[in-house]
Amino acid sequence: MRIYSWNVNGIRAVKRKGFLDWITEEQPDILGLQEIRIQDHQLKDNLRDIEGYYSYFTFGEKKGYSGVALYTKIEPLDVWHGLGIKRFDREGRVIAAEFENFYLLNIYFPNGKRSQERLNYKLDFYDATLDYCEELRQNGKEVVVCGDYNTAHHPIDLHDPDSNKTTSGFMPVERKWLDKLENHGYIDSYRYFHPEKECYSWWSYRTRARERDAGWRIDYHFISQGLEGNLENAEILNEVKGSDHCPVTITLDLD
DNA sequence: CGTAATACG
Numbered sequence: 435m436r437i438y439s440w441n442v443n444g445i446r447a448v449k450r451k452g453f454l455d456w457i458t459e460e461q462p463d464i465l466g467l468q469e470i471r472i473q474d475h476q477l478k479d480n481l482r483d484i485e486g487y488y489s490y491f492t493f494g495e496k497k498g499y500s501g502v503a504l505y506t507k508i509e510p511l512d513v514w515h516g517l518g519i520k521r522f523d524r525e526g527r528v529i530a531a532e533f534e535n536f537y538l539l540n541i542y543f544p545n546g547k548r549s550q551e552r553l554n555y556k557l558d559f560y561d562a563t564l565d566y567c568e569e570l571r572q573n574g575k576e577v578v579v580c581g582d583y584n585t586a587h588h589p590i591d592l593h594d595p596d597s598n599k600t601t602s603g604f605m606p607v608e609r610k611w612l613d614k615l616e617n618h619g620y621i622d623s624y625r626y627f628h629p630e631k632e633c634y635s636w637w638s639y640r641t642r643a644r645e646r647d648a649g650w651r652i653d654y655h656f657i658s659q660g661l662e663g664n665l666e667n668a669e670i671l672n673e674v675k676g677s678d679h680c681p682v683t684i685t686l687d688l689d
Numbered sequence: 690c691g692t693a694a695t696a697c698g
Contacts, residue, residue, distance in 0.1 A: 444692045471693065498693040545698060584698095639690040639698085678691075678698085 435508075435686045438462040439540065439580035439653055441636070441679035445470040445481060445503065451676040457484060462683070463507050466529070466540030468582045470501040492516065494526030501526045502542050502581070508533060517566050522559055535688050536661065537570045539563070541581035546602035553602050556584065560611040564618065567658070576660040578686075579620070582636075582653050582679065587612045587622065590632055591651040593643075603650065619659035623668040623684045624651070633670045636679045644678075655684045664688055 438460070442448040445467065448456075457465065465487075473493050482489050487505040492515040494500035504513070510531035516523030527542045541563065546553035567577050585608040589595035598604040616622070624633075634649025643649060657665060667685040674680045 443698080447692060469692095469698090496696090499697075547698070548696095639692095642690075 435463045435688055436683055437538070437578065437580060437655065437686065438465045438681050438683045439468070439582075439655060440465070440674075440681035441468040441542065441582040441653060441677060443469050443471070443677040443679065445472055445477075445501075448676045449481060453676065454480065454484065456674070456676075457487075457505065461486075461507075462505070464538065465503075465505040466538070466580050467503040467505075468527075468540070468542035470503050471498050472501060473497060490529055490531070492526045492529040495524050499525070500542055502529045502540050504529045504531060504538075504540055506531065510538075517562050519562055522562060527559070532575070535664075536576040536578055536658075537573075539567070539570075539577065539579045539581075541579060541583075543582060543584045545584050546605075546608065553605075556602070557607065557611065560608075564611075564615060567620075568618065571658060577620075577658040578655060578661065578684075579657075580653075580655045580682075580684075583612070584652055585609060585612060586650045586652055587625075590630075591634075593632075593634065593646075593648040593650070603652065615656060620656040621659065621662055621665070623655040623657055623665060624670060624682065626662075626665065627668050633672060635670055635672070635682055639678050653679055653682045655682065657684070661686065 512532040544556040546556040586592040635653040637644035637649040671681040
């Protein structure tokens with residue numbers, strides 16, 4: 435089973451740039467999208483009804499902002515929206531699904547660059563997410579948390595770590611939460627298979643950073659410890675264009 | 690610079 439995660443930075447934008455052909459060609463088993471930047475009434479049927487897929491969407495209250503989607507070939511046992519906390523759920527950042535062997539959380543974590551208030555919001559969101567995952571695990575199932583975490587974990591995860599130590603996205607307090615996630619047994623799937631590799635999943639549009647590969651790895655699949663034995667592969671599809679992020683994938687063997 | 694609506698990343 436191959437699970438993809440992609441921050442599309444506007445689902446209408448990637449649709450213009452060939453998203454429907456891409457998914458038809460690529461045939462992910464499960465695909466989580468972040469930053470779809472659309473609301474329910476704006477979403478056309480050709481994005482809802484893709485051959486072979488069940489689709490689900492979580493919308494933010496603000497027009498053109500946030501929002502996540504889930505496309506899956508396997509019908510989930512259950513699907514829900516948000517963490518059950520109003521302050522977070524109004525921004526439409528979480529879509530959750532239960533499958534036979536695991537829960538999937540597809541999350542667009544907040545960006546903390548705008549203000550101290552937003553940085554605090556992001557850190558609170560992080561804490562709420564870990565609490566939520568640990569609650570889910572009490573039900574006896576494993577958890578996959580994919581999405582745009584908006585933080586590079588280690589110096590190897592960004593092109594210019596030295597000049598970004600005080601920039602949200604690579605601040606010690608943000609990186610510490612990723613440490614904490616790992617201390618609770620969650621595994622960064624890509625790093626598990628590629629311990630030394632410098633490969634990024636996001637490049638700023640503003641400085642044309644992608645031309646220089648001056649990027650950050652901020653999109654992850656963290657899996658709970660019980661899935662370690664099922665983890666077969668993890669990749670960053672950094673050749674895929676259409677957004678300022680590229681898709682990331684994992685393959686699970688669940689037979 | 691880019692997306693989608695005048696803000697946000």
